[in-house]
Amino acid sequence: MSKGSTVKSKVGRPRSAGATGSGDPRHDVLAAAGKLFFTKGVAATSMAEIAAAAGLQPPSLYYWFRNKTAILGALVAEANRVPLGMVADVNQAGGPAGARLWTIICLDVVALSALPFDINEVHRMVDDGSPEAATYWAERQQLIREVEAIVAEGVTSGEFRPVDPRLTALSVLASDEGSQNWHRPAGGAGAAPGDDGAAAYTPHQIGEHLADLTLRGLLTRPSGLDSIRARAQRSDLLQQIAVTETQSAVVSTDIR
Amino acid sequence: MSKGSTVKSKVGRPRSAGATGSGDPRHDVLAAAGKLFFTKGVAATSMAEIAAAAGLQPPSLYYWFRNKTAILGALVAEANRVPLGMVADVNQAGGPAGARLWTIICLDVVALSALPFDINEVHRMVDDGSPEAATYWAERQQLIREVEAIVAEGVTSGEFRPVDPRLTALSVLASDEGSQNWHRPAGGAGAAPGDDGAAAYTPHQIGEHLADLTLRGLLTRPSGLDSIRARAQRSDLLQQIAVTETQSAVVSTDIR
DNA sequence: CCGGAGTTTCGAAGCGGCGTCGAAAGGCTT
DNA sequence: AAGCCTTTCGACGCCGCTTCGAAACTCCGG
Structure with a gap:
């Protein structure tokens, strides 16, 4: 076994079509799959299409990935890890719970929107007993707990008002995940077929709106929202939004 | 053509298995599909399983429904119509925008939770150009507009604070739709595999929590939340929750 | 009682998607 | 030159949705 990724190796049977791509087939497959998942949705994308886009025949995909779910799993790994890392950064930066939660909501919306697929579609495909499914759900539970902890602290x-921390954490994540597909090309729930939809809003706008709404709902002293916004904006964490936004959609960074 | 539904007719070729069910095959199919969609999810339920549960062979399903999406479509018809009718009722009952919105959020969560399937799964399956897809999306747009109108009025x-009405309406519906699957048996995003999840909460609890959070985030004078809750509770509209909850899950009322 | 029309069901088969198997086609090492 | 390892592919099986045409029965008119 080897699968020498990131190395442009000349070993192995040559392709029927001329060699295309970066020299790292695993990366090419993920890039192709991400692009197709983004434009057509996961379920509507066939392995044959992914293979063609990656310059391979369908069976060759199974040399690099166990099955279609594994391809999705590799792309999905980001889905929790990016927000989790973000939460860690925000917590390390410190400050009151309100400011941290505001930043987290805003960043989470942007991060989820930048994914090449609708996270809700993943929740249905990855409900088998595969290992990547297990890690995905475990990481998601951890994300819930982290948010829950911040709410509890507040x-x-x-x-914050005396709300149920777990219920609140779940609500926050539900909002984030529900809003992340408003601007997707493939049948988004907001940008529905035959309607202008919500495509007019940028993820950043949506995130701030959601953060405002949630925080104001939680704060004992709602007037404190302004100072929270000010503090969050001052923090350089929000600068990362620009980065996340540009690297969006198409899995430019190599997945590991 | 006839498809004499609701009539127990003795015409037609007899079934290979002895005649089972209510005498209205269309209804039997929907009931069976609803039960299976609820326990296993839509995608994981095969036509063969639906047929078996309805006492038919798979091809016979296509005499009553054009395809799998049509079965889902018949069940989905409720998904928007129930909330839409509810919004009409609430608006007719009158009162300040805040009280109406609170009631709508609470009732919407309960109504969506009572559906025999995860509404998010529907958003992905019904993105083809079928007629029931078109009506579904049209009705959903109308629901968004109704909520948007109430927010704008407030x-x-x-x-309410000067928020963007459309963005707020979308946020509200996104929360509702994101929270409706926390208590589903098949891989809910809240009640994830290997965790206690959020199954402990009833849809009613979730709805009230979401309504509180949203309304408090919107109100210019957050202290008004208490009177809004009191007013909403007084309204007999909330009594319907009990009804909706009991008739839940399994499509007891005949779909039309 | 007979024959045709209408209704409902089913068996057989097509098609397309995912995934497996074993072999093929190269480079690399000895 | 002979293996060995890596990578790719062709052929195939299986399962899902769906179509087609015929079968099986009732009903009704004669």
Whole structure:
């Protein structure tokens, strides 16, 4: 076994079509799959299409990935890890729970929107017993717990109303995940067929709106929202939004 | 053509298995499909399984429904119509925009939770050009517009902060649709595999929590939330929740 | 009682998607 | 030159949705 990725190797049977791509077939497959998942949706994308886009015949995909779910799994790995890392950064930066939560909501919306697929579609495809499914769900549970902890902290400090932290954390993530597909080409729930939809809004706008709405709903002293926004904007964490936005959609960074 | 539904007719070729069910095959198919969609999810349910549960062979399904999407479409018809009728009722009952919106959010969560399938799964399956898809999306657009109108009304009256009505309406519906699957048996995003999940909460609890959070985020005078809750609880509209909850899941009322 | 029309069901088969198997076609090492 | 390893592919099986045409029965008119 080897699968010498990131190395442009000349070993192995040559392709029927001339060699195309970067020299790292695994990366090419993920890039092709991400692009197709983005434009057509996951279920509507066939292995044959992915193979063709990657310059391979369909069976060759199974040398690099166990099955279609594994391809999705490799792309999905980002889906929780990016927000999780973000939460860690925000927590390390410190500050009141309100400011941290505001930043997290805003960044989470942008991060989810930047994914090459609708995260809701993933929740249905990855419900088998595969290993990547297990890690995905475990990481997602951790993300919920992290948000829950921040909410709980805000409640005990008196910064937030006495809400149920777990329920609130779930609500926050549900909003984020529900809004991330408004601007997708393939039948988004907001940008429905035959309608202008919500494509007019940028992920950044949506994130700020959602963060405002949620925080104002939580704060004991709603007038504190302005200072929270100010503090969050000052933090350089929001600068990363620009980065995340540009690298969007098409899996430019290599998946690992 | 006839398809004499609701009539227990003795015409037609007899079934290989003895005649089972209510005498209305169309209804039997929908009931069987609803039950299976609920327990296994839509994608994981095969036509053969639906046929078996309805006491038919697979091809016979296509006498009553054009295809699998049509079965889903018949079940989905409720998904928008119930909330739409509810919004009409609430608007007719009158009162300030805040109280109406609170009731709508709460009822919408309960109504969506009572559906025999995950509405998010529908958003992906019904993106073809079929007629029931068109009506579904049209009705959904109308639901968005109704909520948007209430928000706009609250904003102009000064009851709500000056938010973007459309963005807010989309956020509200996104939350509702994101939370409706926390208590489903088949891989809900909240009640994830290998975790206690959010199954502990009833749809009613979730709805009230979401309504509180959203309304408090919108109200110019957050302290008004208490009176809104009181007013909403007084309205007999909430009594319908009990009804909706009992008739849940399994498509007891005949679909038309 | 007979024959045709209408209704409902089914068996056989097509098609397209995912995934497997074993072999083929190269380079690399000895 | 002879293996060995890596990568790719062709042929194939299986399962899902769906179509087609015929079968099986009732009903009704004569």
